[in-house]
Amino acid sequence: MQNNINKLAIAIAAASAALISGQAAAGGFQLNEQSVSSQGTAFAGRTSNVTDASIVFGNPAGMSFLDRAQITAGATYLNVNTDIDNASGTTALGTPVTPASNEGDMVPSETIPFGYFVQPINDHLHFGLGVYAPFGVVTDYEDDFEGRYFGNYSDVKVMTVQPTLSIKFSDQLSAGFGITYNRIEGELESATYGGPFGDGSFNVQGDDEAFGFTFGMMYKPVESTTLGVTYRSDVDYELEGDAEINNVYPGAGPGTLPNASYDAGLDITLPETIDFSVTHDLNDRWTVMAGAALVKWSSFDRLVIENDSPLGDQTENQDYEDAWQYALGVAYHVNPAVTLRGGVAYDESPISDEVRTVRVPSGDRTIFSLGAGWTPTPNLTLDFxxxxxxxxxAPVSQQSQTTAASYEADYENEAHGFGAQATYRF
Structure with missing residues (x-):
């Protein structure tokens, strides 16, 4: 029974760690898909380029430079492809995993929506409201996945609601502040080796709500140049949920353990971000943008898992690293109604080879984007x-801390994102 308790505690730890892990479209498991007009320039100029109400997310100070009330809403459809090569795995007994497959493509296609509203209060104050997804992941491996004992299913979503105010000090300077209400929920599962009794499973579900804040400044030293900086706070979560076992073989004594559920909890912190960019109008036709963002992943250094098992609380080291994101973009204004965009970005991964897992098989990323905006009437703009x-x-090499289970493989990931949004001005 003690052996089983150890296995259960480790499974809770591994699954809880995955609550904040996965593949997405920015470094680690952070999402970039909060604006299609920004997506077209690979998110360069996100904090300094004011085009529509999605600036509520990019830089709340930018609301002060919108002259009318407006609504922006849209979504990005993500299609992720993964190839898994050079794979090998062993069970808890050190024997080869059978059956064993490594099909990859474990991330189903997802649509990420967002919406924003900005309302001028007077010449100096603007109110804004945003709803968006800052973090998220879905990974669903096939049943015979060779690394299933380290994780075979993850479904985690973070949703944020952000009421915001901005103040315009002058035609050159503004500031904005927003409170973020954040909700995280997720379900994760790992297979367990059962020998003659077949594989079992550990399933963990949890959720929580927490608050954070964002603050931004925007400055125009000259009419053609805009500087912007945005700070997004870290957010502390105290997840509560259940850890369920099914068909678990204890490794000692006959048969499997009774199916059971344990209370489980986990305190985690999602990282703060400092985002800076500059936008410069070369002339009436050409605009160039550049940006850099620091994501303070080093705050995610360990997990402390609270559970009701006799083993007590467990600690897991994570050792993530701070990561930088860089972007360059350009916009060409064909005429007052049509704008063409392009951009390239590079995102460092916060995950080193030593701590990469099957739930987070991500490496450094290069992003290429194209986009267009069409304004058929002064009140309506469509962006694509x-x-x-x-x-x-991204090499993965995992070893169980208490058994002979292992998994090694090389992951090759790519993704295609298709975005569309509409902005209506009142």
Whole structure:
């Protein structure tokens, strides 16, 4: 029975860690898909380029430079492809995993929506409201996945609602502040080796709500140049949920353990971000943008898992690293109604080879984007964007802390993003 308790505690730890892990379209499991007009320039100029109400997310200070009330809403459809090569795995007894497959493509296609509203209060104050997804992941491996003992299913979503105010000090300077209400929920599962009794499973579900804040400044030293900086706070979560076992073989004594559910909890912190960019109008036709963002992933250094098992609380080291994101973009204004966009970005992964897992098989990323905006009437703008993302080869090498289970493979990830949004001005 003690052996089983150890296995259960480790499974809770691994599954809880995956609550904040996965593949997405920015570094680690952070999402970039909060604006299609920004997507077209690979998110360069996100904090300094004011085009529509999605600036509520990019830089709340930018609301002060919108002259009318407006609504912006849209979504990005993500299609992720993964190849798994050079794979090998062993069970808890050190024997080869059978059956064993490594099909890859474990990330189903997802649509990520967002919406924003901005209302001028007077010449100096603007109110805004945003709803968007800052983090998220869905990974669903096939039943015979060779690394299933380290994770075979993840479904985690973070949703944020952000009421915001901005103040315009002058035609050159503004500031904005927003409170973020954040909700996280997820379900994760790992297979367990059962020998003659077949595989079992550990399933963990949890959720929580928490608050954070965002703050931004925007400054125009000259009419053609805009500087912007945005700070997004870290957010502390105290997840509560259940850890369920099914058909678990204890490794000692006959038969499997009774199916059971344990209370489980986990305190985690999602990282703060400092985002800076500059937008410069070369002339009436050409605009160039550049940006850099620091994501403070080093705050995610360990997990402390609270559970009701006799083993007590467990600690898991994570050792993520701070990561930078860089972007360059350009916009060409064909005429007052049509704007063409393009951009390239590079995102460092916060995950080193030593801590990469099957739930987070991500490497450094290069992003290429194209986009267009069409304003058929002064009140309506339609934006479209396409993004291609490719990652460096991401080696995974996992070893169980208490058994002979292992899994090694090289992951090759790429993604295609198709975005569309509409802005209506009142």
């Amino acid at each position: 964007a396409y993004t291609y993302l490719t990652e460096d080869t």
